[in-house]
Amino acid sequence: MEWLLITAAVAALAALAVVLVQAEVKDTADRVASPDPRVTAAIHSAFEVETGAKAAAAGDFESWTGWERRFSERCSLLAVLYGDADVEVVLNNFNRATGGGIEFDAAAASHAAAADEQPADPSKAQVQCEVR
Template sequence: MASHETRIPASGHDASVPAPQVDTAAPEARHEPGPDPVCAASDFARQAAGDRRSPAAKRKARNERGLTTLEWLLIVAAVAGIAALAVVLVQNVVSDVSEQVAGSNARFVAAQLAGEQIVVEAKRPKDDQPRSVEDWGDWERHYETKCDRLRITYGDAGVEEEDVANMFKRPTDEKRTDPLDDDDVLSAAISGVPEAGKPQAVCTISE
């Protein structure tokens, strides 16, 4: 019976098993993936020729990136300008209102002084009275009318009819048709109820 011998390769490996493949190429000869030359050329051409995207595309790209530092600075500056303008407007309004109030108060005081001056004029002697004032009826009518006009002249200061106390009455011992022939009686005019020898002369403005 013939004997069978199993031959073993000299290398000591089973010939039926394929040997592992070893990359024997030199390191410098290996190929590493790099940027696509076509895309790179396209990006370079777009940068060289300028960004020709539509405004909508640019806005979309900018929105995706967010606001730039310059845009934030512009926004902050605009807000600060609006705030400063608001402060100036408020100051102007306050100043105008203060001036109006001060002017109104000054006019009201002027109305009060005018009323006092009318009383002074009513007490003057007969020779210093207007020519139209001949008797006690003329005297009452003249100064009541003059005092009543104050609410019209100083109406812008808030002077109203109920603010004016207007009373010019002859003495109780005189008739309306009696002439003004006694300067002492005129000068004796009082603010209260008229009496014998004392007419009433009142023209006051109260708040």
């Protein structure tokens, strides 16, 4: 009779463990299947900051410094705007092309339009705004 009680207790603990693991797996699956819409919005906003930096036209800024400051600030603000979703800015790099002058003229706008996430070089700038 004793062994029957011990076996029943072990079976009950095993059943409880299965139920708890299933609940945790389901909860995790639900979180992965439906990401936080605020985080998704922050990611989209970071992309818009990068797109805006690439779309800058001659005359929009007096110098490359103004361009760098404007888009770096806009990227930094995403952490504040989406703070309720625990969004943080992990990459914020807006660097002028290494060739040319300091004025934001037609050549600078061309370098900004060619920008990507790689380090700046003489023919293109660097735009990088990434959140998580």
